[in-house]
Amino acid sequence: MVKYKTDILLATYNGSAYLPELLASLDAQSNQNWRLIARDDGSTDSTVKQLKDWAANLGDRFVLLEDGRKNLGSMLNFGALFDRSDAEYVMPCDQDDFWVPDKIERLTSHMKRLEEKHGEGTPLIVHSDLIVSDVNLEPIADSFWEYQRIRLPPDNEPWKILTIQNAVTGCAMIGNRALMDIALPIPDEAMMHDWWLALAAALFGKISVETTPTVQYRQHESNALGARDSSMSGLLWLIASRPSMYYLQAKDAIRRSQSQAGSASERFTNLLTYEQRVFLEDYAHLGNCGFFKRKIFPIRHQLYYKDFVRSAGFLGVL
Numbered sequence: 001m002v003k004y005k006t007d008i009l010l011a012t013y014n015g016s017a018y019l020p021e022l023l024a025s026l027d028a029q030s031n032q033n034w035r036l037i038a039r040d041d042g043s044t045d046s047t048v049k050q051l052k053d054w055a056a057n058l059g060d061r062f063v064l065l066e067d068g069r070k071n072l073g074s075m076l077n078f079g080a081l082f083d084r085s086d087a088e089y090v091m092p093c094d095q096d097d098f099w100v101p102d103k104i105e106r107l108t109s110h111m112k113r114l115e116e117k118h119g120e121g122t123p124l125i126v127h128s129d130l131i132v133s134d135v136n137l138e139p140i141a142d143s144f145w146e147y148q149r150i151r152l153p154p155d156n157e158p159w160k161i162l163t164i165q166n167a168v169t170g171c172a173m174i175g176n177r178a179l180m181d182i183a184l185p186i187p188d189e190a191m192m193h194d195w196w197l198a199l200a201a202a203l204f205g206k207i208s209v210e211t212t213p214t215v216q217y218r219q220h221e222s223n224a225l226g227a228r229d230s231s232m233s234g235l236l237w238l239i240a241s242r243p244s245m246y247y248l249q250a251k252d253a254i255r256r257s258q259s260q261a262g263s264a265s266e267r268f269t270n271l272l273t274y275e276q277r278v279f280l281e282d283y284a285h286l287g288n289c290g291f292f293k294r295k296i297f298p299i300r301h302q303l304y305y306k307d308f309v310r311s312a313g314f315l316g317v318l
Contacts, residue, residue, distance in 0.1 A: 006034040006108060006174075007087035011077040013041040015095030016050055018218060021137070023054045025098045031105040034091075037063045037084055041077045042070030047095070078170070078193040079186045088177050092170040092194065096218045098137055103128075103214035107174040114208050115176065123179035123205030125198060128172045130217040137216055144169065144217055151306040152209060159202035159276060162195075163261050163283055164254075164303050164314070168207065170194030172215045179205065182271075189263035191256055199264060203276060250317045258284050286318065294318050 008026065012019065026036065036055070040048050048064075055062035065084050072080070078092060089108060093099075110126045118124065130144035141147035145167075153161050161167075175197055183200035190196035201207050262284030265277060272280070279301070286294055295315060298304065304311040 005087060006031075006089045006091060006104060007085040008034050008036045008091050008093050008104075009078065009081035009085060010036060010038040010093040010095065011041065011074060011081060012038060012043060012047050012051070012095045013074075013077070014043045014045045014047060016043075016045040016047045018096035018220075019047060019050050020054075021098055022093070022095060023050075025101075028101045029099065029104045030102045031108060034104060035061050035063065035087065036093075037065060037081055039065040039067075039077055039081050039084075041072055075186065075190060075193050082180065082184055082186065082193065085180070089174050090180060091174050094171040096220065097171050098133070098216040098218065100214050100216070106212075106214060107210060110208065110210055111174050111176060114206065118206055120176070121178050122176075123182050123201050124176045125168060125179060125201040125205075125207045126174050126210055127168045127198075127207065128210035128212065128214040130169060130172050130215045131213045133216045133218050135218065135220040137218060139216075140219065143213070144172075149306040149310075151304075153202060153207060158207060159199060160279065160301050161303060162199050162202045163280065164257055164298075165305065166191065166195035166198060168194050168198035169215075169217075170197075171217070172213075173197075175201070182268075187260075187263045187267065189256075189259045191260050196260065196264075199260070200268075203264070203268065204271065250313055254314070254317060255287070258287065 036058070038051055040051070051062075051064060055064075063084070065080060067080065069080075081092075082090065089111060091104070091107070107126050107128065111124060114124050114126060115122070131139050132141040132144050132147050133139055144150070145152065150167050151161060151165065152167050153159075170193060173194060179197060179201055182204060183197050186193050186196050198207065261280045265272070265280040265284060269277065282297065286297055289297075295318065298315055298318060303314075305314060
């Protein structure tokens with residue numbers, strides 16, 4: 001029997017500068033019925049010592065996963081944590097963020113309502129907006145979704161838009177056991193752990209939004225991904241100043257999302273509807289098609305971004 005309903009999965013690597021504030025925000029959570037499972041990816045600073053010192057009085061509420069492997073990268077680090085968890089709910093956690101005090105309570109309550117409606121056997125995700133903050137946790141933007149101009153998936157066929165772009169930020173989500181059972185292990189072809197989980201939830205379950213931010217998303221020079229200003233002027237400046245770099249990055253992102261779609265088609269082949277299978281396979285192999293078919297595909301399936309610039313760029317690079 002699972003003792004703790006919620007596992008917080010913390011992937012660390014040289015995070016000693018920011019880790020104390022994250023851990024303090026976990027201490028301050030209104031819901032303390034959680035276990036922290038951490039895995040370090042070969043830090044050379046005091047990250048591991050900080051974790052052990054902080055967790056000295058937690059007993060079995062803290063698990064440090066030590067498997068001898070180093071420098072796996074963010075996705076595989078999180079993959080090992082997901083494989084270790086057996087809780088009803090899982091919440092990925094970044095080492096440099098700060099959780100608002102009622103994050104766990106709010107997301108788990110939302111998840112329970114969702115399970116009452118759709119059943120515990122349905123793969124489910126609840127995710128929230130984030131506050132974009134600077135290195136000192138001073139707010140930069142009240143909404144990560146607006147700052148990044150993220151298009152949230154529609155209720156109808158959300159798996160289509162989630163095939164080409166992710167809208168679920170791992171550190172602001174909670175997933176249930178049914179999602180883990182169907183989505184794990186995370187394949188090598190996945191863009192990131194949160195994108196893969198979001199795609200699985202969209203294909204076979206439900207994704208629900210908590211509009212109030214639950215995380216301060218800290219921005220600094222060592223961010224693995226981070227938030228970038230996606231305003232129209234910012235995007236136009238990026239394209240105009242470094243067109244070749246923008247083209248290569250966009251081309252690589254499309255190629256990787258196509259590889260992820262192909263992996264989903266293969267992994268879930270017996271679970272997908274006919275329409276889902278055809279869509280994923282067509283997108284995965286679109287690079288082998290002629291000019292006209294490549295350009296008409298996103299138009300036919302209404303695959304567009306929230307702003308015209310990125311939508312035009314996606315269509316042009318595809």
